Amino acid sequence: MSDTVRALxxxxxxxxxxxxxxxxxxxxxxxxxxxAIGPIAIVVLWQLASSTxxxxxxxxxxxxxxxxxxxxLLSTGELQNHLWVSLGRVARxxxxxxxxGLALALVSGLFRWGEDLLDPxxxxxxxxPVLALVPLFILWFGIGETPKVALVALGTLFPVxxxxxxxxxxxxxxxxxxxxxxSLGRAGLIWxxxxxxxxxxxxxxxxxxxxxxxxxxxxxxxINATAGIxxxxxxxxxxxxxxxxxxxxxxxxxxxxxxxxxxRALERRVLAWRVAFAGA
Amino acid sequence: MSDAVDSSRERSRPVLRVRDVRRSFGERQVxxxxxxxxxxxxxxxxxxxxxxxxxxxxRVLAGLDPGATGTLELPAKISVxxxxxxxxPWKSVRQNxxxxxxxxxxxxxxxxxxxxxxxxxxxxxxxxxxxxxxxxAQRAALARALVREPELLLLDEPFGxxxxxxxxxxxxxxxxxxxxxxxxxxxxxxDVDEALLLAHRVIVFSVPEAxxxxxxxxxxxxxxxxxxxxxxxxxxxxxxxxxxxxxxxEALRKVLxxxxxxxxxxxxxxxPFVQAPSSREAATIPAD
Numbered sequence: 128m129s130d131t132v133r134a135l136x137x138x139x140x141x142x143x144x145x146x147x148x149x150x151x152x153x154x155x156x157x158x159x160x161x162x163a164i165g166p167i168a169i170v171v172l173w174q175l176a177s178s179t180x181x182x183x184x185x186x187x188x189x190x191x192x193x194x195x196x197x198x199x200l201l202s203t204g205e206l207q208n209h210l211w212v213s214l215g216r217v218a219r220x221x222x223x224x225x226x227x228g229l230a231l232a233l234v235s236g237l238f239r240w241g242e243d244l245l246d247p248x249x250x251x252x253x254x255x256p257v258l259a260l261v262p263l264f265i266l267w268f269g270i271g272e273t274p275k276v277a278l279v280a281l282g283t284l285f286p287v288x289x290x291x292x293x294x295x296x297x298x299x300x301x302x303x304x305x306x307x308x309x310s311l312g313r314a315g316l317i318w319x320x321x322x323x324x325x326x327x328x329x330x331x332x333x334x335x336x337x338x339x340x341x342x343x344x345x346x347x348x349x350i351n352a353t354a355g356i357x358x359x360x361x362x363x364x365x366x367x368x369x370x371x372x373x374x375x376x377x378x379x380x381x382x383x384x385x386x387x388x389x390x391r392a393l394e395r396r397v398l399a400w401r402v403a404f405a406g407a
Numbered sequence: 408m409s410d411a412v413d414s415s416r417e418r419s420r421p422v423l424r425v426r427d428v429r430r431s432f433g434e435r436q437v438x439x440x441x442x443x444x445x446x447x448x449x450x451x452x453x454x455x456x457x458x459x460x461x462x463x464x465x466r467v468l469a470g471l472d473p474g475a476t477g478t479l480e481l482p483a484k485i486s487v488x489x490x491x492x493x494x495x496p497w498k499s500v501r502q503n504x505x506x507x508x509x510x511x512x513x514x515x516x517x518x519x520x521x522x523x524x525x526x527x528x529x530x531x532x533x534x535x536x537x538x539x540x541x542x543x544a545q546r547a548a549l550a551r552a553l554v555r556e557p558e559l560l561l562l563d564e565p566f567g568x569x570x571x572x573x574x575x576x577x578x579x580x581x582x583x584x585x586x587x588x589x590x591x592x593x594x595x596x597x598d599v600d601e602a603l604l605l606a607h608r609v610i611v612f613s614v615p616e617a618x619x620x621x622x623x624x625x626x627x628x629x630x631x632x633x634x635x636x637x638x639x640x641x642x643x644x645x646x647x648x649x650x651x652x653x654x655x656x657e658a659l660r661k662v663l664x665x666x667x668x669x670x671x672x673x674x675x676x677x678x679p680f681v682q683a684p685s686s687r688e689a690a691t692i693p694a695d
Contacts, residue, residue, distance in 0.1 A: 304471050305493035308486065309507040309551065319506060323497040400497045402537040 188370035193377070196370040205359075210378065212354040216272065217340050217382075220279020225336060227280070228287030229329070235288075236295030236325070237317065249288060257282040257339075258346050270351040275344065282343040286335035294328025295321055327398055334390050341383045421480075422447045422558050422591040423468070428477035430463055437463050438475065439636045443610070447558070448589040452602035455612035456667060460636060461595045464612070465563045468593065486552035486590075487561045490568055492544035494536035494551070501532045504551045522554035523547070525587070526580060542573040546580065553588055560590040564597065578604055599663050603656055604649050611666045613638040639666040 170190055176182040177189030184192070200206035231249065234241035257278060264274035298321060306316045348357020356375050363371035423445040430438040437460040445451050455461045467475040469487045494503045505519035523532050526546040536544060545565060552560060562581075566574045582605060585592060596602055602609045613636060641662065645655045664670070 301489070301491060301493050302495060305487075305489070305495075307471065308469055309555065311507050315507060319498070320495060323495070326497075400535040400537065402535070 184369075185367070186369070188373055192370045193373045196368070197374045197377070200359075200371070200374060206374070206378070209354055209356050209359045210382075213344060213348065213356045214382070216275050216348075216355065217279060217344055220276045220344070221283050221336065221340055223276070223280035224283030224340075225287050225333065228284040228332070228336070229291055231284075232288045232291035232295065232325075232329075233317075236292045237321065246292075249285070253285045253289075257343055261347060261350060265351065275347040275352075278343050278347045279340050282339040283336035286339060287329065287332040290332025290335065291325055291329040294325030297328065298324040327394075327401070330390060330394050330398070334387055337386050337390065338383065341379060341386075345379060419447055421445060422449075422482050423593075424478075424480040425468070426478040428464065428467055428475055428479070430460070430467060430472065430475040438467070441477070441636050443637075445559070445591045445593060447591055449608065450585060450592045450594070450606045452606035452609045453593060453595045453612065454597065454599065454602050454609055454663060454667065456597070456614050459612035459614045461612050462563055465561050465593065465595045468559075469561050482558035482591075484555060484557045485559045485561060486555050486557035488545070488548050488552045488563070488565045490564045492536065492539075492541075492548040494539075494544060494547055496536050499533050499535060500528060500539070500547045500550075503536065503547060504554050506551070508554065518554055519550075522550040525553070525584060526550045541569050542577065545569065545577065549581070549584065553584055553590075556588065557590050560585075560592045562592065562594045562596075564595055566601070567597070574601075581605065599660055599667070600651060602663070603643055603645065603659055604651075606643055608640065608642055609659075609663060610637055611639040611663065612636055639663075 173182075173187075174190045177184065177187070177191075188196075197206070231245055235245045235249075236242070260281070261274070261278065264277055268274040268277055302320055302324065303316065306320045311319060344355075345357055348355040349361045352358035352361070356378050360372050360375035363369075363375070421444040423443065425441065425443050428438050428441040428443075429436070437458075441464060443451075453461045453464070463472065463475075465487075466472045467477075468479070468481065469485065470481075494500070495506070498506065501516070501519050501523060504522055505515040508515045508518060510518065520529070520532065523529055526549050528543060528546050528550065531539060531543055531547075536547065539547065545568075549565070565581075566577045569577060578601060585605075592606075594602070594605060639662075641659065643659060645653060645659065649656060651657075
């Protein structure tokens with residue numbers, strides 16, 4: 128308790144007003160470092176487990192081995208090639224899925240006839256497990272790039288649709304009325320009010336979609352692939368190279384994290400106007 | 408306002424002319440045949456208790472209520488200011504004010520800046536609406552309404568959500584802006600003092616009779632030539648500068664409060680008026 132604060136006579140002992148309890152460690156450690164503490168701890172524990180023999184190297188390679196293999200793959204350029212292929216598939220699938228999801232959500236959200244027409248079939252399709260469609264897609268689209276991209280597209284469509292639809296329908300009608308009173312017209316209403324108003328929800332849908340995209344890709348790349356991180360992992364499995372498998376997993380993890388971080392950065396820029404609860 | 412100005416206004420074509428505006432919500436007839444003319448540049452205040460339909464009437468004029476009937480002759484350029492600022496939170500103040508203006512961007516910007524300066528918000532022109540205080544946000548809403556150079560300005564209890572001090576400042580601001588731009592104004596308010604400080608003419612709406620009077624009385628109401636929504640209309644002939652305490656001000660105040668059903672001693676200055684509850688009022692659901 129600082130010298131400038133004294134308890135009033137008769138005050139409950141122990142109930143003093145001082146400086147608020149500071150989470151001083153929070154003040155001194157930057158956010159990025161804070162968020163890295165968890166993952167770093169996991170790696171440290173893992174290395175300990177492997178080095179002490181607690182975890183056999185046949186079950187799971189040590190982080191040191193994994194790092195070595197990663198380095199080898201990087202220097203030969205193999206990792207980059209596969210990474211590029213995987214990224215390309217996700218990008219194409221996302222591009223289709225997100226655009227379709229947005230377009231459908233706009234039609235559904237803006238027009239009641241749109242909702243009546245589109246929403247029931249979309250809700251039906253949504254409950255189908257996307258990954259169970261793999262054999263069907265292979266049948267339809269062959270074993271090339273198309274089924275993989277199509278699966279990603281299908282998986283990413285629904286989160287974007289649902290969240291954007293909710294965002295559109297969640298817009299305060301008072302703002303819609305205000306737009307009418309400044310003669311904004313339908314196009315102006317959509318561009319200046321509906322889309323920006325639905326954006327926070329749409330971005331949540333996008334983050335969800337990203338998670339689904341990587342998941343769907345992992346699975347579809349393990350079937351009939353000749354390139355990509357998933358292919359790398361399947362190949363490694365043939366030769367019991369757990370270290371390469373872990374490299375693949377780590378790469379997927381990093382890809383997921385970094386794309387999510389991209390969307391978060393986008394959110395911070397595009398949603399700077401919000402004055403919302405930012406955490407204690 | 409002088410008589411000469413009044414009569415010249417009356418001679419010119421009215422900016423707003425509505426006849427027989429009716430609006431029912433189910434069984435409840437909230438607007439029972441309202442007729443109103445407003446001359447160019449005239450400031451009209453619409454007073455009434457909760458549930459009398461004054462906000463409903465304003466919304467009909469603003470084009471926000473398609474369920475009303477009647478003849479509406481309205482000007483092309485109408486601006487509305489609501490009780491909430493209703494600024495788009497994802498646009499800065501300047502963007503909000505400039506939105507929808509039919510000019511090229513450079514001209515839009517210039518006019519928006521001028522309007523923002525007029526309401527004294529230049530220092531907040533690039534701020535996000537959610538960071539504005541209530542008074543600042545309403546001033547931005549006023550700027551947005553006036554930048555369009557409306558012929559008719561509709562105000563729906565624009566200062567109702569503000570504290571008394573800010574309200575006083577806003578009255579002054581509104582008077583200034585109106586003197587400069589001279590739109591016709593319809594101000595819906597429950598505040599008698601606000602009406603007397605600002606308006607040329609005050610109209611008082613009555614609360615519709617309770618549902619219990621439906622049936623035979625409805626027939627009578629429809630066949631009657633004049634509506635019973637408007638219960639009083641008076642010209643505010645208080646000389647400028649208008650001030651509370653002035654004899655004429657207090658006299659008109661008493662008259663208006665009487666029409667609203669409040670004894671003068673019950674209502675302190677500038678308090679939102681409180682209607683003595685009766686069993687009838689308790690049965691009606693406020694339409695506002």
